[in-house]
Amino acid sequence: MAVHSALRGRGVGTALLRRLESLLVGHRYRSLSLLTSASSHTYQPTRAFWEARGFMPILALDNLWETDVAMVYTKPLPGRAGTHSRSGRETPGNVGHAGGRGGSR
Ligand SMILES: CC(C)(COP(=O)(O)OP(=O)(O)OC[C@H]1O[C@@H](n2cnc3c(N)ncnc32)[C@H](O)[C@@H]1OP(=O)(O)O)[C@@H](O)C(=O)NCCC(=O)NCCS
Numbered sequence: 001m002a003v004h005s006a007l008r009g010r011g012v013g014t015a016l017l018r019r020l021e022s023l024l025v026g027h028r029y030r031s032l033s034l035l036t037s038a039s040s041h042t043y044q045p046t047r048a049f050w051e052a053r054g055f056m057p058i059l060a061l062d063n064l065w066e067t068d069v070a071m072v073y074t075k076p077l078p079g080r081a082g083t084h085s086r087s088g089r090e091t092p093g094n095v096g097h098a099g100g101r102g103g104s105r
Contacts, residue, residue: 030076031077033075035061036073038057038071040068051073054075057071058072060072
């Protein structure tokens, strides 16, 4: 996800994320994951953005990109009433993906 630099800090990214999460919950997705830079100073505000919105860093990938370590962030999504199968068990979760490093590096 990326917001044009002239429009950042005005709530656009938060609104996009809220809308995406709402759509995913409606389609019974159970979590949302993304990749971003684990170490680049440039991406410190980006990491803070995701962490402030409930994403947890769960896995560092040091062989994915040549010049940087990638961090996988994930966030559990709330369940929705009516997401149980007839057997009474919850249906298997889907996993959504968002993010990417975005922008220029
Ligand atoms: C990260 C990004 C998508 C957030 O979108 P946004 O519209 O600027 O975010 P909002 O206005 O909804 O929220 C502002 C929050 O983002 C944070 N933020 C992160 N990067 C920012 C930036 N470059 N400019 C302004 N705020 C930024 C602010 O600190 C603020 O945090 P807080 O509300 O927790 O205090 C956007 O800043 C961006 O496109 N950054 C560059 C590309 C990028 O890193 N994309 C993500 C790849 S994983």
